[in-house]
Amino acid sequence: xxxxxxxxxxxxxxxxxxxxxxxxxxxxxxxxxxxxxxxxxxxxxxxxxxxxxxxxxxxxxxxxxxxxxxxxxxxxxxxxxxxxxxxxxxxxxxxxxxxxxxxxxxxxxxxx
Amino acid sequence: xxxxxxxxxxxxxxxxxxxxxxxxxxxxxxxxxxxxxxxxxxxxxxxxxxxxxxxxxxxxxxxxxxxxxxxxxxxxxxxxxxxxxxxxxxxxxxxxxxxxxxxxxxxxxxxxxxx
Numbered sequence: 001x002x003x004x005x006x007x008x009x010x011x012x013x014x015x016x017x018x019x020x021x022x023x024x025x026x027x028x029x030x031x032x033x034x035x036x037x038x039x040x041x042x043x044x045x046x047x048x049x050x051x052x053x054x055x056x057x058x059x060x061x062x063x064x065x066x067x068x069x070x071x072x073x074x075x076x077x078x079x080x081x082x083x084x085x086x087x088x089x090x091x092x093x094x095x096x097x098x099x100x101x102x103x104x105x106x107x108x109x110x111x112x
Numbered sequence: 113x114x115x116x117x118x119x120x121x122x123x124x125x126x127x128x129x130x131x132x133x134x135x136x137x138x139x140x141x142x143x144x145x146x147x148x149x150x151x152x153x154x155x156x157x158x159x160x161x162x163x164x165x166x167x168x169x170x171x172x173x174x175x176x177x178x179x180x181x182x183x184x185x186x187x188x189x190x191x192x193x194x195x196x197x198x199x200x201x202x203x204x205x206x207x208x209x210x211x212x213x214x215x216x217x218x219x220x221x222x223x224x225x226x227x
Contacts, residue, residue: 098144
């Protein structure tokens with residue numbers, strides 16, 4: 001049982017490049033989330049998908065787009081990367097509200 | 113929306129002592145409160161959670177208490193060990209309404225247990 005799988009694990013981009021971070025879960029969870037975590041900081045919600053077919057903005061959505069491809073997969077896209085988007089990105093999923101969230105191992109993204 | 117405040121931001125204890133981390137939340141409709149532990153360079157992992165119909169929950173050396181009237185909840189770790197050193201996050205879940213499906217996290221507490 002893999003849980004939440006994120007790809008890639010590491011990536012270096014140049015300013016202005018685009019990139020899609022991939023996330024897949026095999027737990028039949030309904031809700032999926034994207035967070036960013038800056039050094040020494042907490043978790044900030046970028047976007048979430050409460051159920052298949054819906055997406056909503058979180059706390060810091062500017063500069064990002066998401067796609068809930070199907071129940072298993074939720075991708076995060078940076079259209080024009082900026083140095084301020086250098087961070088660790090975590091994907092998470094859970095069965096429903098009031099249930100635990102399960103996190104992936106994260107993607108460490110550096111933008112030069 | 114919901115707002116969660118977590119204190120202290122850093123906590124240093126000697127091995128064997130107890131550690132307490134406190135969180136307050138703003139929306140009285142929140143009804144689910146998980147705690148996550150994040151070791152350096154790793155993902156957050158759930159260590160314990162509590163729902164609003166329960167006042168206290170224990171799991172070995174870890175316990176969580178909830179005071180709905182005061183809108184605060186706390187994590188208690190007894191007999192701390194060096195491997196308890198990590199960042200701990202609390203969170204609150206409204207569970208419905210316009211914030212359906214979204215957890216609000218506290219800012220985190222860096223716990224250091226000295227041997």
